[in-house]
Amino acid sequence: MVDKTSIQEAVKTALSKAPERKFKESVDITVNLRNIDMSQPKNRIDETILLPNGFDNIKIAVLGKGDITTQAKEVNVDLIIGPEEIERLGGEPREARKMADEYRFFLAETAMMPLVGRYLGVRLGPRGRMPMPVPQGMDIRPIVQRLRSSVKIRTKDKKVFHTKVGSSGMTPEQIAENIDTVIRRVESVLESGAMNIHSVYVKTTMGPAVRVI
Secondary structure, X not given: OOOHHHHHHHHHHHHHHOOOOOOOOEEEEEEEEOOOOOOOHHHOOEEEEEOOOOOOOOOEEEEOOOHXXXXXXXXXXXXXXXXXXXXXXXXXXXXXXXXXXXXXXXXXXXXXXXXXXXXXXXXXXXXXXXXXXXXXXXXXXXXXXXXXXEXXXXXXXOXXXXXXXXXXXXXXXXXXXXXHHHHHHHHHHOOOHHHHEEEEXXXXXXXXXXXXX
């Protein structure tokens, strides 16, 4: 397990080497695994990780009508989709794919899930974006706030995965804490823990990769 100081130094280097931009870039890590058979479903990672330092640009979509949409507006959810729009998107594969790629988390009323599965499942499912079902009457506001501090890791059958851990507007200390949280969680679900991690790199969207491990 790498210590936080080393992670922080790698983050500082990555931020300093990144070209100057007029917007906040995402900061991502790439994790390469080893000595593990990812063709076996039991070895695959499918985790949602709550980070100590949240993001300011996580996009969340809510699917439903009525109270859930009112709550979604109160917490400034990025996209609200009603039943008719779900059906329309089912006939617009390019637009549906773009939505699935652009939004990180989806919430949907439980009653809407059959409709979502029918019209959008083929776009959301393979990307690990199927909505979190929300029972009628549940308050989604705390869920949304929690998701804005979360990342989802899904490896499928590959030995490499990427995930966002911050933005260039955050401090190196905040980003390093997030990276440390992700690495510890990944180690906890791998068969041989840290021995299954070959390398970890950190970079901004447009910047060069810097090795952490």
